[in-house]
Each structure stands twice: as structure tokens, then as C-alpha cells.
Amino acid sequence: MYLIFRMLYVLLVSRGKPRLPIEQPSSTLTFRVLPNDIDINMHMNNGRYLTICDLSRLDIFIRSGLAKTMIQNKWMPVISEHTMRYKRSLGLFQKYHISTKIIDWNEKTFHMEHTFTSVLSGRVVAEGISKGCVVHKGVVIPPLEVMNVVTQRLKSKV
Structure with missing residues (x-):
């Protein structure tokens, strides 16, 4: 499945899942390594892991209400740093889970x-940490403000 199809899949599936709290959202998605994910060594390409992390964050954005708030306020999510540790390979057609959670935030x-995690073995195959922010017209919006705006928007709908 090409990346656009995976993104459309996440957009559709995420809307039907339970809402996540903006303060500590976490998400788990399941995918399979496809031919366009592999490199010359016949395992998932290291760059593809980063793309799958993007999809997992999209699930969090949608399910927490952040996506609608970003669209309404013309905010943009930006990843400022990302590191990965690769422990094992994911081979062609191997099924895996990606779990993403917000573990902390600071003023920016x-x-x-x-x-x-490999579905077959249950073992962790790679781990990553990313730092991201929400910006508007080049200005970083503090995470606490982002969470407050999302919370207020959700409360006003109830």
C-alpha cells in the first residue's frame, strides 16, 4: 500500500476510535511491511520508520481533537528532532504494531x-523519541496553551 493509502486508512480508522485525552494521548496502529517499505537488504528501510511515526502522530492528532483545532487556528505541527534505535529487522510482509505516546512537554x-513491536515475536524492533511543536506564522505555541485550547474547544461542544 502506498503511503497515501496508509494515510487515508489512518484518517478513516482514527475517526471511529475512542477519543484520547489531550494531556496523555497514546496510540497503537498495526501495519504490515510492504514491498515499497523495504530496502536492498530486504527489510524495512530506516526512513520508512520515520514515516510510520508520522502516521501514528496523525492518529493521536485526530483522536485527541488536536487536528480540528490545528485546522481551525491554522496551526502547523512540526517535528524538530527525532532519534531512532533499531534493534531487529522487520522483513517483507511482517506484521507490526507502532505505539506512540506523549511522554512529556516543556515550554516549547x-x-x-x-x-x-513485531506481532509475530512480540519483541520490540525499534524505538524512537521525537520532539515536536505547534507553530502559527513562525511562532511556537506553548504546549500548555495548545492543550488548553483543545480542551476548551471540546468542552464547548458538550
Whole structure:
């Protein structure tokens, strides 16, 4: 499945899942390594892990209500730093889970943890940490303000 199809899949599936609290959202998605995910060594390409992390964050954005708030306020999510540790390979057609959760934040950035687990063995195959922020017209919006705006928007709908 090409990346656009995976993104459309996440957009559709995420809307039907339970709402996540903005303060500590976590998400788990399941995918399979496809031919366009592999490199010359016949395992998932290291760059593809980062793309899958993007999809997992999209699930969190949708389910927490952040996506609608970002669209309404013309905010943009930006990843400022990302590191990965690769422990084992994911082979062609192997099924895996990616779990993502916000683990911390400071005055500028959210810190997220990404864990890739093989469905077959149950073992962690890769782990990553990313730092991201929400910006508007080049200005970083503090995470606490982001969470307050999302919470207020959700409360006003109830």
C-alpha cells in the first residue's frame, strides 16, 4: 500500500476510535511491511520508520481533537528532532504494531515515544523519541496553551 493509502486508512480508522485525552494521548496502529517499505537488504528501510511515526502522530492528532483545532487556528505541527534505535529487522510482509505516546512537554515542545513491536515475536524492533511543536506564522505555541485550547474547544461542544 502506498503511503497515501496508509494515510487515508489512518484518517478513516482514527475517526471511529475512542477519543484520547489531550494531556496523555497514546496510540497503537498495526501495519504490515510492504514491498515499497523495504530496502536492498530486504527489510524495512530506516526512513520508512520515520514515516510510520508520522502516521501514528496523525492518529493521536485526530483522536485527541488536536487536528480540528490545528485546522481551525491554522496551526502547523512540526517535528524538530527525532532519534531512532533499531534493534531487529522487520522483513517483507511482517506484521507490526507502532505505539506512540506523549511522554512529556516543556515550554516549547512535546516529547513523544514511538515503539515498533513485531506481532509475530512480540519483541520490540525499534524505538524512537521525537520532539515536536505547534507553530502559527513562525511562532511556537506553548504546549500548555495548545492543550488548553483543545480542551476548551471540546468542552464547548458538550
